[in-house]
Amino acid sequence: xxxxxxxxxxxxxxxxxxxxxxxxxxxxxxxxxxxxxxxxxxxxxxxxxxxxxxxxxxxxxxxxxxxxxxxxxxxxxxxxxxxxxxxxxxxxxxxxxxxxxxxxxxxxxxxxxxxxxxxxxxxxxxxxxxxxxxxxxxxxxxxxxxxxxxxxxxxxxxxxxxxxxxxxxxxxxxxxxxxxxxxxxxxxxxxxxxxxxxxxxxxxxxxxxxxxxxxxxxxxxxxxxxxxxxxxxxxxxxxxxxxxxxxxxxxxxxxxxxxxxxxxxxxxxxxxxxxxxxxxxxxxxxxxxxxxxxxxxxxxxxxxxxxxxxxxxxxxxxx
Amino acid sequence: xxxxxxxxxxxxxxxxxxxxxxxxxxxxxxxxxxxxxxxxxxxxxxxxxxxxxxxxxxxxxxxxxxxxxxxxxxxxxxxxxxxxxxxxxxxxxxxxxxxxxxxxxxxxxxxxxxxxxxxxxxxxxxxxxxxxxxxxxxxxxxxxxxxxxxxxxxxxxxxxxxxxxxxxxx
Numbered sequence: 001x002x003x004x005x006x007x008x009x010x011x012x013x014x015x016x017x018x019x020x021x022x023x024x025x026x027x028x029x030x031x032x033x034x035x036x037x038x039x040x041x042x043x044x045x046x047x048x049x050x051x052x053x054x055x056x057x058x059x060x061x062x063x064x065x066x067x068x069x070x071x072x073x074x075x076x077x078x079x080x081x082x083x084x085x086x087x088x089x090x091x092x093x094x095x096x097x098x099x100x101x102x103x104x105x106x107x108x109x110x111x112x113x114x115x116x117x118x119x120x121x122x123x124x125x126x127x128x129x130x131x132x133x134x135x136x137x138x139x140x141x142x143x144x145x146x147x148x149x150x151x152x153x154x155x156x157x158x159x160x161x162x163x164x165x166x167x168x169x170x171x172x173x174x175x176x177x178x179x180x181x182x183x184x185x186x187x188x189x190x191x192x193x194x195x196x197x198x199x200x201x202x203x204x205x206x207x208x209x210x211x212x213x214x215x216x217x218x219x220x221x222x223x224x225x226x227x228x229x230x231x232x233x234x235x236x237x238x239x240x241x242x243x244x245x246x247x248x249x250x251x252x253x254x255x256x257x258x259x260x261x262x263x264x265x266x267x268x269x270x271x272x273x274x275x276x277x278x279x280x281x282x283x284x285x286x287x288x289x290x291x292x293x294x295x296x297x298x299x300x301x302x303x304x305x306x307x308x309x310x311x312x313x314x315x316x317x318x319x
Numbered sequence: 320x321x322x323x324x325x326x327x328x329x330x331x332x333x334x335x336x337x338x339x340x341x342x343x344x345x346x347x348x349x350x351x352x353x354x355x356x357x358x359x360x361x362x363x364x365x366x367x368x369x370x371x372x373x374x375x376x377x378x379x380x381x382x383x384x385x386x387x388x389x390x391x392x393x394x395x396x397x398x399x400x401x402x403x404x405x406x407x408x409x410x411x412x413x414x415x416x417x418x419x420x421x422x423x424x425x426x427x428x429x430x431x432x433x434x435x436x437x438x439x440x441x442x443x444x445x446x447x448x449x450x451x452x453x454x455x456x457x458x459x460x461x462x463x464x465x466x467x468x469x470x471x472x473x474x475x476x477x478x479x480x481x482x483x484x485x486x487x488x489x
Contacts, residue, residue: 014470015463020448046467053470056424056477057443061337062346071328074358081358283347302347 008032008039013046066284067273206236214246222246223262223294223312231257236267243292247271258298258305260312268293285309289316327368328357331445335376338444341428342380352379370450373441377454423484427476435469442466 008016008029015021016029033040069077207217214233215221222233223246234247245263252258261268265288272284272295284297285305294316296308335356340349356376365371428436434455441451442462452459 011463062340
């Protein structure tokens with residue numbers, strides 16, 4: 001019994017399986033298939049080919065790295081972009097505030113001890129998520145996107161707004177800035193006072209520490225890209241035996257900042273996604289080691305960042 | 320309108336990332352570009368957002384290919400800096416790090432003609448025949464033919480590649 005003498009051409013079998021044909025055409029094809037073993041086996045082969053293609057292409061799926069921002073967040077970025085020129089003015093104002101802070105630093109130096117005592121109290125009571133708005137801000141006028149007193153303006157713009165550390169512009173606070181190999185690389189006056197002992201770290205609090213104290217605070221030398229001057233180290237101690245999260249900002253010769261983050265997977269992800277929500281477009285490359293995640297972020301091409309992640313990882317393994 | 324875009328974002332974002340990844344071969348860039356695509360969609364409010372989104376994604380990926388040349392130059396500069404010297408050329412590293420199975424499919428995909436590849440990727444990204452036709456300028460009736468050819472060539476090229484690799488390893 002032959003219902004449809006014409007066999008089904010291959011492209012139509014594809015279209016049929018892709019459900020791209022009108023229903024009326026499908027009925028004709030299905031009637032033919034029911035009666036024609038040749039076309040049936042052809043259909044099966046086509047379906048297998050189709051599945052195979054889908055399976056092969058599925059391998060070309062990127063590893064999911066970041067939590068996608070919400071559409072509202074993207075909308076915010078769109079409007080932020082529209083007002084970009086104003087941002088630049090704000091940067092200038094902020095740079096001016098640093099100069100003012102540095103100048104004041106010299107004037108206020110004798111009373112720095114007292115200021116530090118006050119600081120200690122604020123540090124002890126502020127808990128982690130207190131981003132952006134400085135708790136104490138006698139000196140700074142506008143709140144910069146990623147406040148850090150001793151960060152040069154040019155580099156600041158590209159820096160990831162990582163952990164919410166409370167900082168202010170008093171000179172004593174600038175003791176929190178540490179340098180690795182070449183202190184002269186960053187052209188901002190830096191006080192060499194160390195942090196007062198009463199601000200000893202407690203679990204869950206972000207601390208900005210000098211590089212010389214970083215190892216002691218973190219329990220081990222925080223992972224970083226060797227040979228690049230360290231601008232800032234931030235450490236969050238875990239509860240009890242939990243290992244800390246460390247954030248090391250470093251400055252390349254080009255002036256660009258890179259940030260190395262290491263810690264438990266969830267903590268590092270949280271930092272990275274908060275960074276994204278803050279509109280920071282810097283790239284990030286990550287590498288997972290068991291329950292720990294290593295990330296390097298910065299306004300650099302992904303392959304450069306990836307190379308850095310590998311270097312940091314290799315150095316960690318040697319240790 | 321906003322709801323439509325919101326829904327599109329929810330359902331299509333990962334497909335756009337995948338579509339871009341298969342063109343720029345960098346997961347991070349693919350995500351950056353996908354976000355850029357939707358940011359543009361938010362300001363343009365296109366009438367047919369679905370095919371519009373993939374049109375913009377394809378354009379960005381093309382621009383990205385040009386930018387990649389510039390970035391490679393930048394990387395050379397960076398590696399000249401003793402502080403930031405990567406251990407080896409990133410492309411070589413990339414290939415080693417890449418899942419070998421992925422590399423084989425990637426080579427197979429690269430062996431297709433640009434048009435066959437585009438149609439196959441758009442199909443795999445979830446576009447319908449009419450949408451693919453609109454994007455590529457092909458007739459709707461030609462999409463089945465193109466897909467039939469593209470699928471066969473992809474699988475053939477992959478199998479040749481795979482057999483070749485297997486022979487080389489043994």
